[in-house]
Amino acid sequence: MTDAAVNRNIVTVRDVDKIFKRGSEEIHVLGGLDLEIPEGEFLALMGPSGSGKSTLLNLIGGLDRPSQGVLEIGGERIDQLSDRRLAAWRARHVGLVFQFYNLMPMLSAQKNVELPLLLTHLSRAERKKRARIALDIVGLAHRMGHYPRTLSGGEQQRVGIARAIVTDPTLLLCDEPTGDLDRKSGDEILDLLQALNREQGKTVVMVTHDIHAAARASRTLYLNKGQLSTEPEE
Amino acid sequence: MKYLYLVWSNLMRKKLRTLLTLLSILVAFLLFGYLGAIRQGFSQGIDVAGLDRLIVRHKVSIIQLLPQAYEARIEQIDGVEDAVYQTWFGGIYQKPTNFFAQMPVEPDQYLDMYPEFLLPAEQRAAWLKTRSGAIAGRSTAERFGWKIGDRIPINATVWTRKGGELTWEFDLVGIYDGAEKGTDTTQFLFRYDFFDESRQFGQGMVGWYTVRVADPDRAAEIAAAIDAEFANSPYETKAEPEGAFLQGFANQVGDIGFIMMSIIAAVFFTILLVAGNTMAYAVRERTNELAVLKAVGFTDGGVLALVLGESLVLTALGGGIGLGLAWLLVSAGDPTGGSLPVFYIPARDLAAGGVLILLMALIAGILPALQARRLRIADALRR
Numbered sequence: 001m002t003d004a005a006v007n008r009n010i011v012t013v014r015d016v017d018k019i020f021k022r023g024s025e026e027i028h029v030l031g032g033l034d035l036e037i038p039e040g041e042f043l044a045l046m047g048p049s050g051s052g053k054s055t056l057l058n059l060i061g062g063l064d065r066p067s068q069g070v071l072e073i074g075g076e077r078i079d080q081l082s083d084r085r086l087a088a089w090r091a092r093h094v095g096l097v098f099q100f101y102n103l104m105p106m107l108s109a110q111k112n113v114e115l116p117l118l119l120t121h122l123s124r125a126e127r128k129k130r131a132r133i134a135l136d137i138v139g140l141a142h143r144m145g146h147y148p149r150t151l152s153g154g155e156q157q158r159v160g161i162a163r164a165i166v167t168d169p170t171l172l173l174c175d176e177p178t179g180d181l182d183r184k185s186g187d188e189i190l191d192l193l194q195a196l197n198r199e200q201g202k203t204v205v206m207v208t209h210d211i212h213a214a215a216r217a218s219r220t221l222y223l224n225k226g227q228l229s230t231e232p233e234e
Numbered sequence: 235m236k237y238l239y240l241v242w243s244n245l246m247r248k249k250l251r252t253l254l255t256l257l258s259i260l261v262a263f264l265l266f267g268y269l270g271a272i273r274q275g276f277s278q279g280i281d282v283a284g285l286d287r288l289i290v291r292h293k294v295s296i297i298q299l300l301p302q303a304y305e306a307r308i309e310q311i312d313g314v315e316d317a318v319y320q321t322w323f324g325g326i327y328q329k330p331t332n333f334f335a336q337m338p339v340e341p342d343q344y345l346d347m348y349p350e351f352l353l354p355a356e357q358r359a360a361w362l363k364t365r366s367g368a369i370a371g372r373s374t375a376e377r378f379g380w381k382i383g384d385r386i387p388i389n390a391t392v393w394t395r396k397g398g399e400l401t402w403e404f405d406l407v408g409i410y411d412g413a414e415k416g417t418d419t420t421q422f423l424f425r426y427d428f429f430d431e432s433r434q435f436g437q438g439m440v441g442w443y444t445v446r447v448a449d450p451d452r453a454a455e456i457a458a459a460i461d462a463e464f465a466n467s468p469y470e471t472k473a474e475p476e477g478a479f480l481q482g483f484a485n486q487v488g489d490i491g492f493i494m495m496s497i498i499a500a501v502f503f504t505i506l507l508v509a510g511n512t513m514a515y516a517v518r519e520r521t522n523e524l525a526v527l528k529a530v531g532f533t534d535g536g537v538l539a540l541v542l543g544e545s546l547v548l549t550a551l552g553g554g555i556g557l558g559l560a561w562l563l564v565s566a567g568d569p570t571g572g573s574l575p576v577f578y579i580p581a582r583d584l585a586a587g588g589v590l591i592l593l594m595a596l597i598a599g600i601l602p603a604l605q606a607r608r609l610r611i612a613d614a615l616r617r
Contacts, residue, residue: 055612063529064612084533091531098615102526106243116530118236163530 010170010203011037011060016069018055018226029055031226033069039170042197042204044217046232051223053207054175060205061173062090074170091119095164095202097193099176101156103148103163109135110144113162120167134162138192154185161192165202172196174206178213190216241543244516252548255512259552259594260559262498262505263587267560269494270583274416275574276490285450287347288457289479290317291442293470297322299439300469302430308445311463313456315448318343319426321441325388325402327378333570334374336388336422337441338429341369347444350413351421357382357408365428368404371419375409382406386422394434402432416576445473502590509598513545517602524606525614538607545599546592553591557584 013035020027029052037043045053058064059071062078071079074093081089103112113131122130135141138158148156157177164172174193178186194216196202206217214220224233245252290308292298299321308317323336341361345351353361353369361367370380380386384406394400404424412419430437447456457473464471474482517524524537532540561579568577 054616058612061529063615064610084535087528087531087533087536090529096529098526102522102615104243104523104526106247107240111239111243115240115527118240119531119536124236 008039009036010039010041010074011035011205012070012072013056013060014070014072016059016066016071018052018059018064019067029226030059030066033226033228035221035228037203037205039203040197040201042194042216042218043206044214044220045205045207045223046209046211046214046220047223049209052226053223056223057173057175057205057207060171061094061096062086063096088119091116091167093170095161095167095169095172097157097160097164097172097174097177099179101148101153101160101180103156103159105148108145108147109140109151109159109162112148112159113144113166115163116167130166131162134166135159137165137196138162152185153181154188157181157185157189158192161189161196165196165200170203172202172204174204176207176209178208178210183212186210186213237540237543238547241540241547244520244540244544245548247516247520251512251515255509255548256552256555258505258508259549260556262501263553263556263591264560264563265501265556266498266587266590267557267579267583268563269498271560271564271568271577271579272574273490273494274580274583275568275577285475285477286447286453287476288445288447288453288460288473289442289476290445290457290460290471290473291479293461293472296442298469299436299441300443300471302438302440304443304464304469304471307463308443308460311456311459313447313449313452313459315446316343316347317443317445318347319440319443320344321426321429321439323388323393323429324391325393326391327386327388332378334377334420334422335418336424338426339423340426341423344423347446350417351410352413353408353410357410360407361425364405364407365425366403366405367407368422368424369408369410370406370422372409372411373419374422375406377420380406380409382409388422393429393436395432396434398434415578416580418576420574444476502594506594506597509545509549509594510601512548513541513599513602514605516544517541517606521609521614524609525611528609528611529615534607537609538603541603541606542595542599545603546595549591549595549598553587553594557587 013033016030016033017028018030020029033056035056045056047053055064059066060073062081066079069079070077076089078086078089104115110128110131113134114127117127117130132141132144135144138161140155140158140162143151143155148159151159172193177193178189181189190213193204193206197204206213208214221228221230222232290300292300302319305317305319308314318340320337320339323338325336326332327334341358345353345358357369361369368386375381386404386406388402388404389400390402395402410419445460447453453475457475460473461471527537527540528534564577564579568574
């Protein structure tokens, strides 16, 4: 467990199924899955490709809907929200970090970070100020005018993290955040995520294939054939 | 407005593609505006034609003459307030390409019949005093640099003078303006009495009549009464509303409106495909980015609006500049060097241009926008 205070469960997943349909075929990715994540935890989700890690992350982040079951995040049943309310919920409560950064190539680092703030009523000056603070946290305030193509992979991922934290979300969801980075850059990103978890109390859920990355988490769960366990499958 | 930079940055992603699409739209709206002005020119002021005015011409053709004596008989018909006559002179000023309408008229009656021709009182008085006096519309006077006091020589193509002389000389005593934008200010008018006495043949004959009726609602009935009055005479007439007459006159060179609309429709259809293609590509190649927007909290409707916004900015920019350029070109003068009686982009065409911009933006953008709206985040992020 980390130094951050661990209180109530911020994520409760109960009896969740996720079935994908491919033509007439049904693919059961998650089946009757249960998971509880206490507030302030840094959880690593591991498992082989196709085991449903990213699917579970998408469900927790409100990017997808379960075929069945309960998803309660921060006390709110997000599986029952309309698409519109779910989008608003994501904007308020979730920060997403992607493997391939997913920055807008036509926007500067600052404008990329500002994107989620466009959905708020903040003034232009306030948006800029908050973007600068977020970039400062990830150590890139001096590069806020740079475009993604002029940044290294590690720097782009840090911009991605700044975008994820700029709205001060309760939940930080990271899908293979170091998967596209070399060891050194990956370590820097993991340092950053760890600091966000320990110093700012962010609940972090990180999907990874990398044991080295998972070691930074306070808890690691393994997903295999749609089921969670505390031990990797032999 | 806070989303504008997002829209703009997306359009700037492929600058060349955006520029080419923009130019295509620009050309379409430039043509739309310019052809609209030409169509207006050919319609010769149909829009400002008097509802209370009829034109009475020879039943067979406008080029066949009617007796001047018809004036009194027309004025006696119930419902007719006044009748004036005009004759097509068809002369040449300096060279044949210097086309403009020249007509002998009765000054007072004519100006009373056409109150939209604004002539200062002293110039009107001068015209009444000067037998060889003539007045010109402002645009023709400016076209040839005429000023009051000039002597204007016009060579006859039909109406030779007694003795076979071709050249008629007129003293310019007035320059009239139009009360409305569509008023024809290209005419050159001179006195009928001077013309009738001086011409070699055709005395007592005139080209056509303009008749003002007391009640426009009775125009059709009065037109029928006029035609009935002269039925079975050597000079049967055809009376019709002034607007219909002018339209018929314009249609002598083909249905200009239809020709113009056909060209514009073909151009717009092509441009619509170009713009639609641009928008479709613009959305398809950034599926992942649209998914990220949704992931950070943009709603389906918000993403739809963003894509439609791009389409709108593109068409509004291209269409706006195109219409603006058309306006500038039209302001520089008509392409015939002044032969079109009126040459301007009517306000209704500008409004139609605005509506077309909106329609084009909607039609070009709606399918890609719906595609963006339907995008499932989890699926799109995996691509």
